[in-house]
Amino acid sequence: MEFTINRDVFLKSLSHAHGIIEKKNALPILSNVLIEAKNSKIKVTATDLDLIYSEEISLQNLQKEGSTTTSASILYDILRKLEPNSQVEFSLESTNKLKMISGNSKFNLLCISSDNFPLSDETINQKTFEISSQKILRLLNKTRISISNDETRHYLNGVYLHKTKLDNRVFLSGVATDSHRLSSSSLEIDSNTNFEPIILPKKTIYQLIALLEQDTNVVKISNNKSKIKFEMTSGILISKVIDGRFPDYSKVVPKENDKVLKLKLNEFKNSIERVTTVSSDRKEGLKMIISKDSLQLTVNSPNSGEGIENMKAEFSSNDMNISFNSRYLIDIASQIENDSIILNLKDGGSPALIKDLSDKNSFHVVMPMKI
Numbered sequence: 001m002e003f004t005i006n007r008d009v010f011l012k013s014l015s016h017a018h019g020i021i022e023k024k025n026a027l028p029i030l031s032n033v034l035i036e037a038k039n040s041k042i043k044v045t046a047t048d049l050d051l052i053y054s055e056e057i058s059l060q061n062l063q064k065e066g067s068t069t070t071s072a073s074i075l076y077d078i079l080r081k082l083e084p085n086s087q088v089e090f091s092l093e094s095t096n097k098l099k100m101i102s103g104n105s106k107f108n109l110l111c112i113s114s115d116n117f118p119l120s121d122e123t124i125n126q127k128t129f130e131i132s133s134q135k136i137l138r139l140l141n142k143t144r145i146s147i148s149n150d151e152t153r154h155y156l157n158g159v160y161l162h163k164t165k166l167d168n169r170v171f172l173s174g175v176a177t178d179s180h181r182l183s184s185s186s187l188e189i190d191s192n193t194n195f196e197p198i199i200l201p202k203k204t205i206y207q208l209i210a211l212l213e214q215d216t217n218v219v220k221i222s223n224n225k226s227k228i229k230f231e232m233t234s235g236i237l238i239s240k241v242i243d244g245r246f247p248d249y250s251k252v253v254p255k256e257n258d259k260v261l262k263l264k265l266n267e268f269k270n271s272i273e274r275v276t277t278v279s280s281d282r283k284e285g286l287k288m289i290i291s292k293d294s295l296q297l298t299v300n301s302p303n304s305g306e307g308i309e310n311m312k313a314e315f316s317s318n319d320m321n322i323s324f325n326s327r328y329l330i331d332i333a334s335q336i337e338n339d340s341i342i343l344n345l346k347d348g349g350s351p352a353l354i355k356d357l358s359d360k361n362s363f364h365v366v367m368p369m370k371i
Contacts, residue, residue: 001066055235155244
């Protein structure tokens with residue numbers, strides 16, 4: 001194998017693949033990235049056995065075809081430290097030695113034969129469907145905030161993706177919950193779209209978000225009961241899905257929350273940030289004292305003191321008190337697109353339904369705290 005490549009182009013591809021690889025691996029080959037050179041292209045592949053990412057780069061200068069695997073982190077670090085826009089020459093000297101030259105720098109990297117690299121079958125016998133990369137990115141960002149970290153309930157450690165119907169329209173819906181809060185977001189899809197309901201793991205979601213943030217085109221998606229494939233401009237991401245049954249979340253979505261609290265989004269977010277400063281670990285609850293045209297936020301920490309903040313509000317009912325985990329409210333507020341945030345309440349002991357006037361297909365549910 002022998003080729004020359006632009007440092008910036010290779011570094012960008014490697015940064016995408018690098019995120020897949022776990023820091024500690026029982027199998028040394030899983031710390032490596034697979035490099036295959038053929039047909040005037042190189043293909044870069046990384047896997048952790050649950051997730052596989054591959055990307056192709058066109059080459060101006062491929063002298064000799066071949067393949068090998070070498071340490072992803074070492075190669076990534078070297079490329080980062082080379083001069084921007086420089087040319088890098090690679091040549092496979094033997095089965096276990098890859099020579100790399102750029103300017104005055106020369107490296108001999110240890111390799112493991114590509115025959116040992118674990119590649120899963122990439123075929124998914126389902127029709128692909130297309131979605132705007134920015135729409136699926138928005139759905140993932142709005143739901144990931146409620147993913148559970150509780151390993152004992154592994155089926156909550158991801159986003160539940162499934163088809164839903166409303167008013168003769170079909171949606172791809174994403175839902176996540178940690179049993180204290182729930183986030184749901186949907187985007188309209190063609191009614192003939194094939195999609196098996198799946199739970200997408202947290203690591204896959206964060207890798208996908210990083211890739212989609214750099215993509216403005218459509219994403220091709222296909223899946224079956226055990227894995228899902230995303231084909232993007234940059235490359236292809238294939239992931240196993242979480243084996244488990246997601247709970248019937250519709251039962252926890254409030255239906256009778258008729259007391260409407262409307263607040264200026266930025267004012268609300270900034271007020272929470274300020275008032276929670278007195279709590280060193282941000283674990284103390286945020287008490288909301290609501291009246292017709294004002295809201296008082298208070299945090300009382302036995303160790304460090306009390307914070308009080310007053311702001312204007314519009315409330316459609318009589319005075320009411322309710323308390324929440326402040327972190328949950330900040331997370332939700334960060335995903336609201338409108339200038340205002342709407343909290344639909346029932347009473348001080350029932351969950352709140354939070355809506356975004358700019359996105360009718362998304363909502364959040366938050367359980368109150370007892371203070």
